[in-house]
Amino acid sequence: MTAEPAPEEPSKELRDYLFNLILYRHSHLIPSFIEQYPGCVNWRLNSDLTPLMDAVMQDHFEIAEMLLKAGARVNDRTADNGMTAMYFAGRAPGCIDLLLQYGADINDKMSNGETALTNAVSNGNTAAALKLIDRGADIECLDWAKWTPLVSAAYHGNAAICAALLRAGADMNARGFQGRNALEVAQWGRDNNTWNEEYLRTLKVLEPAFAAKSQAELQVVLDGIEAEVEQGTDKPVAVCKPLRFKPRSFYRLFKPV
Numbered sequence: 001m002t003a004e005p006a007p008e009e010p011s012k013e014l015r016d017y018l019f020n021l022i023l024y025r026h027s028h029l030i031p032s033f034i035e036q037y038p039g040c041v042n043w044r045l046n047s048d049l050t051p052l053m054d055a056v057m058q059d060h061f062e063i064a065e066m067l068l069k070a071g072a073r074v075n076d077r078t079a080d081n082g083m084t085a086m087y088f089a090g091r092a093p094g095c096i097d098l099l100l101q102y103g104a105d106i107n108d109k110m111s112n113g114e115t116a117l118t119n120a121v122s123n124g125n126t127a128a129a130l131k132l133i134d135r136g137a138d139i140e141c142l143d144w145a146k147w148t149p150l151v152s153a154a155y156h157g158n159a160a161i162c163a164a165l166l167r168a169g170a171d172m173n174a175r176g177f178q179g180r181n182a183l184e185v186a187q188w189g190r191d192n193n194t195w196n197e198e199y200l201r202t203l204k205v206l207e208p209a210f211a212a213k214s215q216a217e218l219q220v221v222l223d224g225i226e227a228e229v230e231q232g233t234d235k236p237v238a239v240c241k242p243l244r245f246k247p248r249s250f251y252r253l254f255k256p257v
Helices: 012-023 030-036 038-042 051-057 061-069 085-091 093-101 116-122 126-134 149-155 159-167 182-191 197-211 215-223 226-233 248-254
Strands: none
Touching: 012 030, 012 051, 030 038, 030 061, 038 051, 051 061, 051 085, 051 093, 061 093, 085 093, 085 116, 085 126, 093 126, 116 126, 116 149, 126 159, 149 159, 149 182, 149 197, 159 197, 159 215, 159 226, 182 197, 197 215
């Protein structure tokens, strides 16, 4: 059977069909679709996303690998905000190494400066954040609000990410939310949240870390709080809701013009 070349402008029906194959994880049907429409791996589907971006959003390693092997371009980005598949890997720990293997830039930035790591931190995806840090992601990159990952992790009450960033040498003097450093942000979260278990756990990491007098002492501190860190490692994303405490003045400050 001779493969039919992909149309230059695929119909909406074809694009929707491929989107649904990915969305509903029908991986057994994708090879035959690629065979029939070889160019489909780089089509633009809903919201200007490529099939690879959609597969990574689903953290579907098998489909992402199929697409890459068939010629999907790993560094394609959306036209409006510059998102790439690697950015979406901030919520897809299972696809990070695959994308890196095919040449993705771990520090690739959206138009607003967001990276895979800032995406992982702000959405509470601990597994993705820890893997990105381990693979050498820039731990001082700034998110859209100009916060470092450490400040953002403290804001979202994520002890495990805070500890990993501190181990990697994150700048504890960096400031973000209302001019606060990570310790002050976590203290603010504790005092302004009636359900503050996550902040109390995070403070058990940050308070002794900020009191350490040297890097060697900091490492000793981090070695001694593994139990606190482990308790927060597998928390579901829904536990840490992004922007949960940002006041109205914050939205006015960063409202697009």
